[in-house]
Amino acid sequence: EVQLVESGGGLVQPGGSLRLSCAASGFTFSRDSMNWVRQAPGKGLEWVSYISSSSNIIYYADSVKGRFTISRDNVKNSLYLQMNSLRDEDTAVYYCARDKYGDYGMDVWGQGTTVTVSS
Amino acid sequence: EIVLTQSPGTLSLSPGERATLSCRASQSVSSSYLAWYQQKPGQAPRLLIYGASSRATGIPDRFSGSGSGTDFTLTISRLEPEDFAVYYCQHYGSSPLYTFGRGTKLEIK
Numbered sequence: 001e002v003q004l005v006e007s008g009g010g011l012v013q014p015g016g017s018l019r020l021s022c023a024a025s026g027f028t029f030s031r032d033s034m035n036w037v038r039q040a041p042g043k044g045l046e047w048v049s050y051i052s053s054s055s056n057i058i059y060y061a062d063s064v065k066g067r068f069t070i071s072r073d074n075v076k077n078s079l080y081l082q083m084n085s086l087r088d089e090d091t092a093v094y095y096c097a098r099d100k101y102g103d104y105g106m107d108v109w110g111q112g113t114t115v116t117v118s119s
Numbered sequence: 120e121i122v123l124t125q126s127p128g129t130l131s132l133s134p135g136e137r138a139t140l141s142c143r144a145s146q147s148v149s150s151s152y153l154a155w156y157q158q159k160p161g162q163a164p165r166l167l168i169y170g171a172s173s174r175a176t177g178i179p180d181r182f183s184g185s186g187s188g189t190d191f192t193l194t195i196s197r198l199e200p201e202d203f204a205v206y207y208c209q210h211y212g213s214s215p216l217y218t219f220g221r222g223t224k225l226e227i228k
Contacts, residue, residue, distance in 0.1 A: 035217070037164075045156075045164060045207055047217035059216045095163055100175075104211035105154035107175060109163035 002026040002108050004096050009113030016086050016117070022079040022096030022110055030074035033057075033099035035106060036081050038092035038115075048094070049081065064090075086117045121145055121210050123220035131228040138195040140223045142208035147188045152211040155184055155193045158222075159204045167206075168193065195225075203227050 008020040022034070036048040049070040050059040058070055069082040079096050093114050097106035122145040132138055142153070150171035156164040166175040168184035171191055181196040195202055208220040 037217075044222050045158075045209075045219040047215055047219065050216050061215050097164075100166065100169060103169050103173075104152050105166050105169035105175075105209065106156075106164075106217075107166045107169075109165070111163055 004098065004108055004110035006094065006096055006110040006113035009094065009115045011116045011118065012086055013119050014087060014117055017082070017084045018086065018115060020081040020083065020094055020096075020113055020115070022081075024077045024079065024098075027098075027108070029072075029077040032101055034072060034079045035097045035099060036070060036079075037095045037097050037106070037109075038090075039095070039112075040089070040092045043092075046092075050099075051079070083115070086115075088117050091115060091117045120214060121148060121212050121218050123208050123210055123218055125206075125208060125220035125223045127223060128221075129224045129226060131226050132198055133228045134198050134200055136198050138193075138198055138202070138225055140193040140195075140206050140225070142186075142191040142193070142220050144189045144191070144210060148210055148212070150187050150191075153184075153186070153191050154209045154211075156207045156209065157202075157204050158207065164207065198225075200227075 003025045005023045051070045067085045071080045093112040095112045096110045098108040100107040124143045126141045153171040155168040158164040172184045183194045205222045207222045210218045
C-alpha cells in the first residue's frame with residue numbers, strides 16, 4: 001500500500017524550532033519529488049516547499065524562505081522539514097505529498113501532523 | 120504570481136443534482152498545470168483531476184474537469200452523499216511553485 005506518515009508535530013513557543021518527518025512506503029521513494037503543504041485552522045491549503053527526487057532542486061514559499069529547510073533521505077525513505085524561528089502564523093496541519101510522476105499535481109498525501117506555535 | 124479565484128464560495132445542492140465549480144486564473148495558464156482536489160473534514164486532500172481534465176486513479180467518472188486559458192470547471196454529474204466536501208483547484212507554476220484557490224464548499228441543501 002502506498003503510504004505517507006508524518007510525525008514530529010507539537011506545541012512550540014514563538015521563535016522555537018521543530019523538525020517534521022514523513023515516512024514513505026509502498027512506492028519507489030527515490031524516484032519521486034515531494035512537497036510539504038500546510039493548512040491553518042479553518043483555512044485553505046498553502047504549499048510550503050518542494051524537493052526533487054535527488055535533492056538538487058528545492059523551492060520554498062516566500063512565507064517560510066530562510067526559516068524552513070526541506071531535505072530527504074532516499075535510503076531511509078524519509079522526507080523532512082526543519083522549521084526554525086517559528087511564528088504564530090505557522091500554526092497549521094502539515095501534510096507531506098508526493099508529486100505525481102510525469103504530471104503536475106500531488107497524488108499521495110499523508111494524514112498530516114499538527115504544529116501549534118503559541119506561548 | 121498566478122491567483123486562482125474559485126466560485127462560488129459555497130454551493131448548496133441536493134444528492135442527484137449536478138454540481139459545477141469554477142476556477143479562474145489571473146492570467147492564462149497551461150491546462151497541463153491545473154489540478155483539482157477534494158477534502159473532507161479531518162482528512163487530507165485527494166487528487167481528483169490533473170491536467171485540467173484527466174481523472175486520477177480510482178476517481179469515479181461522475182467527476183470531470185474542463186477548461187483552458189483562464190477558466191476551468193470541475194463538474195460532478197450526479198451528486199452522491201459522499202461528494203459533499205471542499206474542493207480546491209491548484210496551479211503548478213514558478214513562483215510560488217504551487218498555488219491553491221481558496222476552495223468551494225459543496226454542502227447538502
